[in-house]
Amino acid sequence: MISQRTKLSIWLLGINLFISTFTFGGGYVVVPMIRKYFVTENKRFSEDELVDMAAIAQSSPGAIAINLSTLAGFRVAGRLGAVISCIAAVIPSLVLLVLISKFYVSFAANPLISAVLKGMQAGVAALIVDFVVDMCSMMIKERSFLLTFIIPTAFLANFLFEINVVIILAGCCFICIARVWLNKRWQK
The missing domain is CATH 1.20.5 (Single alpha-helices involved in coiled-coils or other helix-helix interfaces)
Known part of the structure; x- marks a missing residue:
């Protein structure tokens, strides 16, 4: 005899695979599907809880659809539900990308x-x-020599010296954080 926890896990896997496979158009399309299957049909949680989860999913890093599926799975079945829902939300996209790359x-x-x-x-x-162009015009409008100087320096670092983009981005982030920190310190 299958336990209630196993049935719930199988249901989560199936429903999240279904939702992820047949929702196109971004993460916001997932919200009505989760409402239909989790709130309306199966009463796993309330409409207010769904709104709260959607807000958290939107404000968290990563894809909204995966975040929301993971939160819904967690709400229904704890950590195991979150893991199952997350994996089920990723599988259809992963399979599609593998097929496209194969062919x-x-x-x-x-x-x-x-x-x-x-x-x-x-x-x-x-x-x-x-x-x-938009980024450069915004930086030039700020009239900061440092920010204006970063643009050609980053380009030359990658194009001429073949420095990894991740290192360039990390360096630029560090420079900008240091600039903000120093500006705040000088304003005191």
């Missing part, structure tokens, strides 16, 4: 798909350039 060479060899991918590269490049 990427076949896709890339197809002239139509290759053209689409090239177009996407151009679009992404345009978005990155737009973002960099």
Whole structure:
């Protein structure tokens, strides 16, 4: 005979796999699905608890859908429920990415798909350039020599000296944190 805890674990696995597999459009699409299956149909927790969990999931780092699934699993079955729900929320995306990566060479060899991918590269490049221009204009408006100097320095560090981007980002974060700390100290 299957225990109640095992039944609950199987239900959590199945429902989170279902929700993660059939919700497209980002994390906010998961909220109505969790409401339907956890609150309305199975009365696992209240609407107010769902709103609280959605707020926590949104303000926590990571994907909202995974955070909310994990919180719902924790609310229903404790730590085991959180682990099961988190894994079930990740599996469909992971499988899809593995399949795409397996057949990427076949896709890339197809002239139509290759053209689409090239177009996407151009679009992404345009978005990155737009973002960099916006960032640079904001830094120049602040009239900070340090922030303005960081932009070309970071580019040269990566492009010419091939320094890892993570190291560059960590260095920039450290410089900015030190700048804020020193500014606060000088204002006292």
